[in-house]
Every structure is written in C-alpha cells, then in structure tokens.
Amino acid sequence: MNRLAVVTGAARGIGYSISEKLVESGWSVAGCDVLEDDLKAASSKLGDAFSPWILDVTDEDAVKDVTGKIEKELGPVFGLVNNAGITRDGLLMRMKKADWDIVMNVNLSGAFLMCRAFSRCMLRQKEGSIVNISSIVALLGAPGQVNYAATKAGLLGLTRALSREFAARNIRVNAIAPGFIETEMTRELSSEVREDYANRVPMKKMGQPENIADAVHFLLDDVSSYITGVVLPVDGGLTT
Amino acid sequence: MSLENRVTEIIIDKLGVKPEQVTMEAQFDTDLGADSIDQYELIMGFEDAFGLRIDEDEATKLTTVGKVVEYLKNKDLDQ
Numbered sequence: 001m002n003r004l005a006v007v008t009g010a011a012r013g014i015g016y017s018i019s020e021k022l023v024e025s026g027w028s029v030a031g032c033d034v035l036e037d038d039l040k041a042a043s044s045k046l047g048d049a050f051s052p053w054i055l056d057v058t059d060e061d062a063v064k065d066v067t068g069k070i071e072k073e074l075g076p077v078f079g080l081v082n083n084a085g086i087t088r089d090g091l092l093m094r095m096k097k098a099d100w101d102i103v104m105n106v107n108l109s110g111a112f113l114m115c116r117a118f119s120r121c122m123l124r125q126k127e128g129s130i131v132n133i134s135s136i137v138a139l140l141g142a143p144g145q146v147n148y149a150a151t152k153a154g155l156l157g158l159t160r161a162l163s164r165e166f167a168a169r170n171i172r173v174n175a176i177a178p179g180f181i182e183t184e185m186t187r188e189l190s191s192e193v194r195e196d197y198a199n200r201v202p203m204k205k206m207g208q209p210e211n212i213a214d215a216v217h218f219l220l221d222d223v224s225s226y227i228t229g230v231v232l233p234v235d236g237g238l239t240t
Numbered sequence: 241m242s243l244e245n246r247v248t249e250i251i252i253d254k255l256g257v258k259p260e261q262v263t264m265e266a267q268f269d270t271d272l273g274a275d276s277i278d279q280y281e282l283i284m285g286f287e288d289a290f291g292l293r294i295d296e297d298e299a300t301k302l303t304t305v306g307k308v309v310e311y312l313k314n315k316d317l318d319q
Contacts, residue, residue: 123281165277 002028002049005079005220006070008057008114010050011038013183014133015083017209018216023049025217027079030070032057057084057110058102067117076125079220080118082111082155083133087188089144100147107151108158115162119171128171129220132159133212136179136235142193152177156231163229172228174219179235181207202237247309250285254278264306286312 005022009015010031019029023046031046032055033039043052051074055066071077085107088099111132122128137145138152156175163173180186180197186206198206215234218224233239241249248262257272268274274282283299286292286308292315294302302308 120284123277124284169277 002026003078004028004030004074004076005081006030006032006067006077006114006118007081007083008032008055008110009084010052011035011042014178014181014209014212015081016042017213018081018083019046019050021210021213021217022079022220023047025221027220028074030074030077032066033084057114058105060113063110063113063117067114071121077118077121078125078128080114080128080130081133081216081220082114082130084110085133085148085151087145087148089148089189091144092146095147103147103151104154107148108154111155111158115158115173119166122166122171123169126170128166129224130159130162130171130173131216131219132156132173132175133216134159134175134177134231136177136233136239139177139231139233139239142197144190144193159231160229167228172219172224174224174228175231176212176215176219177231177233177235177239178212179207179233179238181209181212183209197238200238201235202240205236207234207236243312244309246289247286247305247312250289251282251305254282254285262305264304264309266305267303268305269303290315 005027007015007019007029010019011033012035019031019042022029029050030053031039031042031050032053034056036054039052039054043050053066053070056062086103088103090099115130132155134155135152137149138156141149159173159175166173180201211234215232248259251257251262252259255272255274255278261272266272268279283294287294290312302311
C-alpha cells in the first residue's frame with residue numbers, strides 16, 4: 001500500500017508541486033486547502049492518488065474534523081507537510097494587528113494544529129515524518145515582512161522542539177527554508193524585495209517549486225531516516 | 241481479568257517495567273521512569289484498551305497507577 005502524506009496549501013504553487021512530486025513517486029496525498037476551485041483543478045490533474053480536502057488550518061474544530069476523516073477514510077498518515085502560508089506585507093509602522101494575526105494564525109498556528117492532530121496517529125504507528133515549510137526570511141529577514149518572517153522563524157523553533165519530543169519515537173521533524181522561488185506569492189512581493197533577493201542569489205537564478213518538492217520528498221522518504229530537527233535551505237546558495 | 245490486572249499489563253507492556261514495580265501507589269514518573277511522552281502513550285494505551293477518550297485535563301491528573309484504576313472504575317467501560 002502506498003504511504004499517505006497530508007499536504008496543506010496543496011492547491012497551488014509549492015504545495016501543488018509537492019503533491020505532484022509525491023504522487024509521481026508513488027505516495028498517496030491528502031491535499032488540504034481553502035481554495036476550492038484550485039483544489040478541484042489539482043485533483044483532476046493528479047488523479048486518484050490525490051484526494052482533495054477543503055480545510056482552513058486556522059479553524060481548530062475543522063482541523064480536528066478533517067484530520068479525523070482523513071485517517072478514517074484513507075488510513076494512517078505517515079507524512080505531514082505544513083506548507084499553507086500567506087503574506088500580508090507592510091512596514092511595521094503601518095501594519096494592522098489583523099494582518100499580524102492572520103499571518104500568525106495561518107502560517108504558525110495552522111502548523112501547530114496539524115502537527116497536534118496527526119501526532120497521535122504517528123505515535124501509535126511509531127513512525128512518521130513532518131516537514132514544515134519555512135523560508136529564508138526566517139534567517140535573513142526582509143523589509144515589510146515582520147509578520148511573515150516571525151511566523152517562518154517560529155516554524156523553525158516548532159520544528160526543533162518537536163523533533164526533540166518525537167525523536168525517540170521514530171518520528172522525524174524537519175524544515176525547509178525555500179529561497180526566492182517563482183510562485184504566485186513571490187510575484188506579489190514588491191519589485192524592490194524581488195530585485196534585492198534575485199541579485200543576492202549566488203546561483204544567479206530563482207528557484208522553481210519543483211526544487212522544494214524534491215527536498216520535501218527527500219525528507220519524507222526513508223533515505224533521510226537519520227535526519228531530524230534540521231533546517232534545509234533550498235535557496236541557490238543565498239544563506240550560505 | 242480484573243481491571244487492576246488489565247491496567248498493570250498495559251503499564252508493563254508500554255513501560256517495560258517489572259510486575260512488582262506496578263503498585264497502586266507507584267508514580268508513573270518517579271517510580272516507573274516514564275517521561276512525559278511515555279505518559280501520553282500510556283494514556284493512549286488505556287484509551288485503546290478500554291474504548292474511551294480521556295480528556296487532556298483529566299489525563300494530567302492520572303499520575304499514579306491507583307488514580308488510573310480509580311478513574312476507570314468510574315467509567316462505563318466495554319470490558
């Protein structure tokens with residue numbers, strides 16, 4: 001039987017590429033997203049190995065409900081990829097508390113809720129792999145992104161702490177810090193930020209969602225079975 | 241099998257302790273060497289064995305073997 005992974009933010013961008021890579025590699029994927037139309041489109045492209053689940057990761061009750069249904073209908077979950085993320089950029093002085101809160105809720109609290117929801121299943125089967133999608137802005141910072149950077153740095157703390165909690169249970173927890181990747185989200189960044197990043201990439205090119213998908217597949221797969229608690233930058237050398 | 245014996249069996253299985261260590265007064269942490277995740281898994285073991293869900297607030301109060309037995313005695317169990 002194929003291993004099952006749950007991917008949040010699976011309908012578009014990096015999440016879609018991760019789902020595509022996993023399906024191509026023989027995994028079953030439960031793809032969660034709030035974008036119903038995009039999720040349907042992803043489902044029709046990826047076929048039966050991809051099951052679409054409408055889920056707002058900030059809704060504690062919905063997370064409990066949907067994750068329970070995924071386990072009941074699809075079986076034990078081996079992999080969890082916390083990829084769902086949003087931006088609400090703005091200078092600190094002008095940032096509304098609501099823009100801080102919503103980014104915190106989706107990017108960080110959402111990952112917490114998903115980890116908690118599947119921890120029971122992974123503890124019971126004594127195996128599992130969680131990959132949290134952070135960002136290089138957690139390491140470098142970026143003007144106009146104090147909320148986003150704080151959540152992505154928070155994910156690194158969550159990753160390291162949870163990896164310690166679960167290490168002896170054969171459940172691995174790692175993070176990926178994507179660099180400047182061409183997605184819908186990065187196209188929303190100001191041209192100043194885009195130019196700043198592009199000029200600083202040693203490999204002199206932006207990354208593609210597939211680069212992140214390959215790294216996620218590596219960290220979910222048994223080939224990385226002795227790796228836990230790490231942050232893997234996938235950034236063309238930007239942070240090295 | 242009595243409730244006490246079933247609870248004792250689960251504890252021995254999950255924690256790998258000797259039967260004589262599992263007294264009603266035994267504390268899971270100090271006497272039986274269970275760390276916090278061991279204790280969480282123990283609660284999961286009781287839930288699976290007795291077909292019930294133990295509320296997190298209740299679970300944190302179940303610090304000894306005797307408290308678990310007492311808690312389960314007060315539940316409508318499918319034994």
